[in-house]
Amino acid sequence: MKCCYIFLSIFHNSVLHEAAGSFDKEDPSVPSVVAQLVSFQISGNIIIATPGRLEDMFRRKAEGLDLANYVKSLDVLVLDEADRLLDMGFEASINTILEFLPKQRRTGLFSATQTQEVENLVRAGLRNPVRISVKEKGVAATSTQKTPSRLENYYMVCKADEKFNQLVHFLRNHKQEKHLVFFSTCACVEYYGKALEALIKNVKIMCIHGKMKYKRNKIFMEFRKLQSGILVCTDVMARGIDIPEVNWVLQYDPPSNASAFVHRCGRTARIGHAGSALVFLLPMEESYVNFLSINQKCPLQEMKLQKNPADLLPQLKSMALADRAMFEKGMKAFVSCVQAYAKHECNLIFRLKDLDFASLARGFALLRMPKMPELRGKQFPDFVPVTIDTDTIAFKDxxxxxxxxxxxxxxxxxxxxxxxxxxxxxxxxxxxxxxxxxxxxxxxxxxxxxxxxxxxxxxxxxxxxxxxxxxxxxxxxxxxxxxxxxxxxxxxxxxxxxxxxxxxxxxxx
Structure with a gap:
C-alpha cells in the first residue's frame, strides 16, 4: 500500500484551495465529502485539511467510505501553525484524529512562533522531539531576532483622532505599492474599508474578514494577482497565507497578543524579498515598543508623523450624515474596537481606563456617542455631538x-x-x-x-x-x-x- 501524508492547518482558504483535495466546506464549488473520499482513495496520497473537516471524514463510516483504514500506512503528519492548533479549541478534534492514526509515524509541528512547552509536544504525539530553527541566509546563528532581516519595522505615535488622517496620507503617497491594513475587528474593517474606498481614488481597495463566507476566497485570490492595491483585513490574514510582493503591512490597531504581531509582519519580506511594516500607537501605548523588543525579539524604529495631513474626518462625518448605513457601521466599529481593547492580552500597556474615549470617537468621526456599558456614567466635554436627531438619517438604499x-x-x-x-x-x-x-x-x-x-x-x-x-x-x-x-x-x-x-x-x- 502506498504511503500517505496528512497536512493539517487551521485555515481553509488560500493554502487549502491551492492544493488538490481541498476540504473547505464553506465554498459550494468544493466537491462533497463523499466525492473527495472516493477521489482520494483512488489516486491521492496527500490529505490537506482543517481539523474539523478531517475529523468529520474519519467518522463517516456509515457511508461506506473508511478513511481510517486507508491512513494505516500514514508516514508523515504535519501540523501547520502548531501553536494555534493546540490552544484555540482544536484540542478535541486533534485528539480524535490522532486516535485514527498509527503510532509509528513522523510528526512535524511548524510555526513562526512555535511553542516551547513539552506538554504541547506530547499532546501532538511526538516521540523523541527535535527542535529545528530555520535561519535566514546571511544572518548570524546567534541572532535571536524573530522577524526577517530584510523587514524594516516601524512604529508611529499619534493621537486617536489623528490616526486615520495619517493612514490615508501614507496610503495616498504609496499608491503604486501593495498593502495589507490590519484592524482589530470585522466591524472596523467594514467601516474603514468603505471610508478608504471613498477617500483614496485610483487604487483597488478590498476588504476581507472572518465573518465573510463564500466570497472570502475569491477576494483573496483576486488580491494576490494585483500588482498594487490595499487589502483591509483582520487577523484572518495574519497567518497561513502567502501574498506575493506585499510592500507594506500597516497595523492600524495593534494585535490582541504579541505573537500575532510577528505573524502580521511576516506577510511581507518573504522568501528573501524586502518589505516594511508600520504599527500605529497611541501616546499611552509607546511602551509597547520596548515590550516587543524584549518579549518577541522584534526591534522597531520610529517613523515621524506626516506633516500637515489633510483633515478627512469632516468628510467621514458627511458620509455618515448622507447614508445611515455608514452611520451605523461607524457606531458598530467604535463599540467593537472598545470591546476588543478591553480584552487585550497586554493589559498593563493597553489599559481601557486610560483610553481617551472622546478622541477615539472623533477618530471614528462619530455623530454621537453610543450607549454601551464601558461609557456609562462618563462625561465627554471634548466630544461635540451633531445637533440633528440621528434617527432622521436615512439609508441611501x-x-x-x-x-x-x-x-x-x-x-x-x-x-x-x-x-x-x-x-x-x-x-x-x-x-x-x-x-x-x-x-x-x-x-x-x-x-x-x-x-x-x-x-x-x-x-x-x-x-x-x-x-x-x-x-x-x-x-x-x-x-x-x-x-x-x-x-x-x-x-x-x-x-x-x-x-x-x-x-x-x-x-x-
Missing amino acids: KNREKQRQKFLEQQRKEKKDSEGRKKFIKNKAWSKQKAKKEKKKKMIEKRKREEEFDMEDEDMQELLNDTRLLKKLKKGKMSEEEFEKRLLAHDKSKGKQEDLGSSDVGEDI
Missing part, C-alpha cells in the same frame, strides 16, 4: 429605507397601543386598590384608638374606686375588715366582667 420606515411605524403603533392599554388598566386598578387600602387602614386605626381609649378609661375608673376606699379607711369611716371585704368584692366583680367581656365600671361608693 431606498429599499432599506422603506423597510426601516415601515419598521419604525410599526414600532410607534405598538408602543402607542401598549402605553394606552397599560395606562387604562393600571390607573383603574391602582385607584380602586388605593381607595380600598386607605379605607381599611382608617378602620384599623379607628378601632385601635377606641380600644386604647376603653382600656385607659377602665384603668382610670378602677384606680379612682381603690383611692376612695383607701380614703374612707384612713378617715375611720370604714374598718379594715370591711375595706378588705369591699376590695375583694370589687376584684371578683372585675374578674366576672372580664370573663363576660363586659365594659361596666365598678360601683361608686
